[in-house]
Structures are given as C-alpha cells and as structure tokens.
Amino acid sequence: MSRKRVKCAPIRVAIVDDHRLVVDGLVAHLHSRRHGIHVAIGVTSWAALLANTEFPVDVVALDLNLDDNISIGAKVRALSAAGSRTIVMSRHAESSSVQSAIRAGALAFVPKTEPADELVRAILSAAAGQRYANGFLTGALSNDGRTLEPGLGRQELRAIMLYASGRSIREVAGDMGTTEETVKSYIKRARRKYRDVGLDLGTKILLRRHGVRVGWLAPE
Structure with missing residues (x-):
C-alpha cells in the first residue's frame, strides 16, 4: 500500500511597515521565491494588522518604529499572546529598543539596509521557534543598552x-x-x-x- 506524501503548510506571514513601498516590495520578493512562505497580510499600521481577518499569522515582521505611541515590547507581547512569533525590522539599531523587543519575545532583528533574503532567513528561523542571531542582533544585545558607536571624528x-x-x-x-x-x-x-x-x-x-x-x- 503506497503512502501519500504530506505537504507542509506554508508559513503564514504578516508584513507591517508604515511605508507602503516597503510593504509592497517585501511582499513581492517573498511571493517570488519558493521558500514555503505565504504573505497573508501586508499593512502599514498596528491597528490594521489586528483588524485584518487573516490575523493571527505564524510570523509577523514588524517595523520597530510605527509612530503610534505603543511600545515595541507591548506589541511583541500581544503578538505572542495571539500565537504569532515576531521579527523586528528597522532602519536604525538603537540597542535599548532592540533589547526591549527581544526581552518581550521577538526572535530576530533585521536592518532594512540588508537584502530581503536576510528577512527570509529570519522568518524561517522564527517559524521554527528559534532566535535568528545575526551580527546586528548580537551587537545590539552586547551593547548594554547604548546606541552603537559610529566612531565619529x-x-x-x-x-x-x-x-x-x-x-x-x-x-x-x-x-x-x-x-x-x-x-x-x-x-x-x-x-x-x-x-x-x-x-x-x-x-x-x-x-x-x-x-x-x-x-x-x-x-x-
């Protein structure tokens, strides 16, 4: 008697960033690759994420600074309570904010200056329940809450x-x-x-x- 192959369900992902071009670009990139990732939600605000009928998802890639007066720690804890794992994205790496996100339960920090494939790796790691310890996260966590030193003259x-x-x-x-x-x-x-x-x-x-x-x- 032959055994049927069971296909793994795709990882359901939400992209949340206050720049529509960033959201659309990441959605397009993730949909163009065969990584077993399905972007179920692509929105520009925290409220829009929570109101979306596809929420909760497996992994949320969340902009660190959405300018909505809700702390990143509170957001990560809310996502965790809903059953979603969190990846934090940002154009800057203020160590205290990154540390707050990680302490609250976020599993990765991905700078927006990195290629989109860095986000793919973080999503796959988070979906497996593992922290994605890239060099940026390691540096932020070892910096005792200070902003990373740029070495200005x-x-x-x-x-x-x-x-x-x-x-x-x-x-x-x-x-x-x-x-x-x-x-x-x-x-x-x-x-x-x-x-x-x-x-x-x-x-x-x-x-x-x-x-x-x-x-x-x-x-x-």
Missing part, C-alpha cells in the same frame, strides 16, 4: 551636533571657521558612519530626535 561630531541644533550649513561653517562644503562633507561622513552601524539620521527630524535622545539637545 571630532570635527564630524561637532558639525552634526551643531546642525542637529537647527543651525543652517552656513551658520555651522561660521561657528567652525570653515567652508560650507567642508561642513557638508563632515555631516555626510557622520551620517554615513551612523548608517553603517544601523542608525538612520538622513533627515533633520531623525537627527534632532537622536540629538535629544543622546543629550546633544534639550527636549522641547
């Missing part, structure tokens, strides 16, 4: 601190006694170094938030 640090305070490029150049082009170069290099350790300071809003967080600026 003295002039780079001074330029980006002045710029974060709201001064224009021209004003920063005047304060530092140098040219506007030199200041632009300092700021560009500083942002690149922060980006290399997973922290996006590409806009003045993000730069100011970081300045308040690390004590360069007083909170408003």
Whole structure:
C-alpha cells in the first residue's frame, strides 16, 4: 500500500511597515521565491494588522518604529499572546529598543539596509521557534543598552551636533571657521558612519530626535 506524501503548510506571514513601498516590495520578493512562505497580510499600521481577518499569522515582521505611541515590547507581547512569533525590522539599531523587543519575545532583528533574503532567513528561523542571531542582533544585545558607536571624528561630531541644533550649513561653517562644503562633507561622513552601524539620521527630524535622545539637545 503506497503512502501519500504530506505537504507542509506554508508559513503564514504578516508584513507591517508604515511605508507602503516597503510593504509592497517585501511582499513581492517573498511571493517570488519558493521558500514555503505565504504573505497573508501586508499593512502599514498596528491597528490594521489586528483588524485584518487573516490575523493571527505564524510570523509577523514588524517595523520597530510605527509612530503610534505603543511600545515595541507591548506589541511583541500581544503578538505572542495571539500565537504569532515576531521579527523586528528597522532602519536604525538603537540597542535599548532592540533589547526591549527581544526581552518581550521577538526572535530576530533585521536592518532594512540588508537584502530581503536576510528577512527570509529570519522568518524561517522564527517559524521554527528559534532566535535568528545575526551580527546586528548580537551587537545590539552586547551593547548594554547604548546606541552603537559610529566612531565619529571630532570635527564630524561637532558639525552634526551643531546642525542637529537647527543651525543652517552656513551658520555651522561660521561657528567652525570653515567652508560650507567642508561642513557638508563632515555631516555626510557622520551620517554615513551612523548608517553603517544601523542608525538612520538622513533627515533633520531623525537627527534632532537622536540629538535629544543622546543629550546633544534639550527636549522641547
């Protein structure tokens, strides 16, 4: 008597990110690969995830900063209670936030600067109930809650601190006694170094938030 082969059910996944292009890009990538992954939900908010009729799913890939005043720890715990495992995604790697997510039960941290296949590996690991310990997660967990150190030079640090305070490029150049082009170069290099350790300071809003967080600026 022959035995029928039992096919494994696909891993049901939700993608939650506040940028629609990111969601659509990840959904398209995951659907184009044969990984046994089915994206059941692709939404841009926490509320939309919970309201979706396909929820709960096996694994949720969740943006670390959805700007909805709900802590990442609370979200991860809620997903765990619903039976979903969590992967955290972000353009920056503030160690304290990553640690909060992991302590709450998240199984992976995947920077958005990485190829989409890094997310695939994290999903497969999370679906198996295993932590995906890539270099970014290991670095964040070993950093005692501090933001990863970008190794700025003295002039780079001074330029980006002045710029974060709201001064224009021209004003920063005047304060530092140098040219506007030199200041632009300092700021560009500083942002690149922060980006290399997973922290996006590409806009003045993000730069100011970081300045308040690390004590360069007083909170408003």
